[in-house]
Amino acid sequence: MARPEVDVAALVAAATEGQPRAVARLISLVEDRSASLREVSAALTPLAGRAHIVGITGSPGVGKSTSTSALVTALRAQGRRVGVLAVDPTSPFSGGALLGDRVRMQDHALDDGVFIRSMASRGHLGGLSATAPQALRVLDAAGCDVVLVETVGVGQSEVEIAGLADTTIVLLAPGMGDGIQAAKAGILEIGDVFVVNKADRDGAQATRRELRSVIAMTDRADGSWTPPIQLTTATTGEGVDEVVDAITAHREHLDVSGQLTRRRLARIRREIEGLALAEVRARFDHLSGDARLDTLADQVLAGATDPFAAADTLVETL
Amino acid sequence: MARPEVDVAALVAAATEGQPRAVARLISLVEDRSASLREVSAALTPLAGRAHIVGITGSPGVGKSTSTSALVTALRAQGRRVGVLAVDPTSPFSGGALLGDRVRMQDHALDDGVFIRSMASRGHLGGLSATAPQALRVLDAAGCDVVLVETVGVGQSEVEIAGLADTTIVLLAPGMGDGIQAAKAGILEIGDVFVVNKADRDGAQATRRELRSVIAMTDRADGSWTPPIQLTTATTGEGVDEVVDAITAHREHLDVSGQLTRRRLARIRREIEGLALAEVRARFDHLSGDARLDTLADQVLAGATDPFAAADTLVETL
Structure with a gap:
């Protein structure tokens, strides 16, 4: 193979020092499946494995991007470095394209403890599952303590997102018939933490009760973890600290039970x-x-x- | 591999003698991807290559199945043995299921010089392209002089059909805006013989003229063949003998020009x-x-x- 023009070693060194442009460049290299992709992967793999990968999924309208932004705020308040990978399975456009209309994310644009990256997966060979693991390794190696992976737009990638994550948050909202929808989409099986957002609306408690009884009847891969259900109002931040506590508790559970290694090995396979x-x-x-x-x-x-x-x-x- | 229960050699021998039940059984074996599939393929491959494979494609409503039936009648009048493979890319059902509502095909049901078989491709690994070549070999080895391959229902398999055939007939009808539709679907490139069916309707001549000028501007893989455009009224049989003449002429062109071998090698590859x-x-x-x-x-x-x-x-x- 011809020597690629890119100085991968220098880029990786800069990224591990947290330089945003180096991080962005590396993600572009893996996303474009450039000639340097293999070299980037080889350099990053030994550096990865520290970050807690948290998937965020839910039907359109439940407040996914607002919740993601609120989670970033809560995690930053604890001093943790945060990466956000917003995946749009329906768009062929990557980079900054999506962020323009995601006003809330711009609250974090000037915070050098936050890396935000959107990624298109349409038209990419192998879709989300082919490119996202590499992008996650970049954010991991760049020193993120937590990386939030969120799907943007409508898609059937809920299960794919869960396959990438250590911990999966499933978002619902009251009065959207989400209880049944969720059961149909099979997201009850994949949720490690459930969040009923828009809790200031009527029916939040009813949705929680309904969820709790359905979850109790669901066969779960990890029977030793009972997924908590947290009410939030992401627009005000109400309840969001408790979601952070829940994902932290789940991460500890994964560590202690040996599930973390099992999940990651399955992912790598x-x-x-x-x-x-x-x-x-x-x-x-x-x-x-x-x-x-x-x-x-x-x-x-x-x-x-x-x-x-x-x-x-x-x-x-x- | 364990010895399959089916006596493939006996079935193949019976099929080459033109026994309809043996033909039907062999097609089922290849379609079901049974354990005998490889044995069937090995037995049939040396026997195949004689039949002229003719694809019939066109938008819904142009009269595909009526035209197919009329072609069978015309070919039978010349004493040729005919196979029909009706492929439904949207149905998971095979066998006789489709033929019930195809009244015209039943005209040929008692003719032992005609084999009619419908085949589903939905849900089959690799779809149409994976199973159809094997089924065509069965009909070929069974002594069919011509095998008509037709898609049933709406699908985007026009190009796939062309990939299976020696000669592709593209059917249109007047006044359906088919000229433009055809150009969009790319079927102008794949048609070896064009048929404007429902020629008793207004606009048939105009459709032919439009077609002729569009075809003249189209880059064709085989520049040495100018595709004829035949008007038909399949319900009465008007013009159908001329379509048979056109496909026969195309087959001769393929033989003489060496295109037949090239097309078949590409197909096998x-x-x-x-x-x-x-x-x-x-x-x-x-x-x-x-x-x-x-x-x-x-x-x-x-x-x-x-x-x-x-x-x-x-x-x-x-």
Whole structure:
């Protein structure tokens, strides 16, 4: 491989010192799947693993971005460094594009203890799951104590988000029929902390009660953790400190129970499998005009072999 | 591999003698991806290659199934054995399910020179392109001189159909704005023979003129063939013999120009690639719990290697 033009080592060193431009540049490199991607990944992997990755998910209208912003404020008040990765599965635009209309996030724009990054996943090979782990490693290596991963817009990536996170917050709001919606979307299984936002509205307590009884009936992968349900009013910050306490408690539970390592290993296995499959697919994409494939096709046309045997041969020779 | 219960050799022998039940059984075996699939494919591949595969495509409402039926009648009048593969990309149901409401096809139900088979592709791994080539080989080996492949229902499989066929018929109807629709769907590039059906309606000649001028401006892969445009009224059979003449002429053109072999080799290459990719994906699916993957994930978590290097290792060991 030709030496990439980018000085990855210098960028990584600058990022670990918390320089925002180096962090942004590294995320761009992994997101663009640049020639430096492998080098960036190799440099970052040993530096990652310290940050607590927290996914935030919920239906449109529950106040996801307001809640994310309120969580950033609460975490900063505790002196923790925070990263935010806002993923838009429906947009092909990345970078600062999304942040313009997310006024609340701009409260944190001048805080050098906060890194905010939006990321598009549409049109990216392998979608969210292919690129986000690398971007999370950048924010992790940059010294973030907590990284919040949030989906922007409507999408079915709730479960994908949970797959990236150590702790998943599921947001609901009263009176949106969210109890049933949530059950349908399978997000009851993935929530480690539940938040009923817009608690100043009618029906918040009823939603909490409904949630509690549904959760009690749900089979959960980690039976040793009972997910708390916190009421918040993200616009005023009411209840948000308690959400921070809940995610901190969940992180401790993960540590003590050994779940943290198990979750992260499962995540890494999926990542390796995804990258390996992408690599194989790339090799196939380069096959057109390949003499081996031509020879096999000739043999099938002549009836000397069949397509399955030819495919086996092809797999063996790759 | 355990010996499959099915006596493939006997089935293939019966199919080549034109026994309808053997043909139907073999298509079921390839469609269900049964344990015998490879054996069936190996037995059929040397027997295939004689039939002229003709794809029929067009927007809903242009009279596709009526045209297919009329073509069967015209081909039978010439004494040719005909296969029909009706593919429904939106239905999970196969077999006779679709034929019940296709009254015209029942005209041919008692003709032992006609094999009619519907095939679902939804939910099938790899969709149409994975299973259809095998089913076409069955009909080919069963002695069909021409096999018509038609999509049933609305779908975006026009181009896929063309990829399966030696000759592709594109059907249009007057006054449906099909000229522009066709250009958008890219079917002008894939049509070898164009048919303006419902020619008894106003605007048929205008549609033909419009088509002719648009085709003249279209870049075509095979520049040595000018696609004819035939007017038909499939309900009465008017013009259908001329369509048969046109596809016969195209087949001769393919033979003489060497395009037939080139098209078929390209098709086989895609088939081999698809099967090889499916095979690799199947191997990955069996990886969960695999010790090699676990070891690699441990190493990534420990920072001893990175996910890309781990993926490379995984690909090498498969």
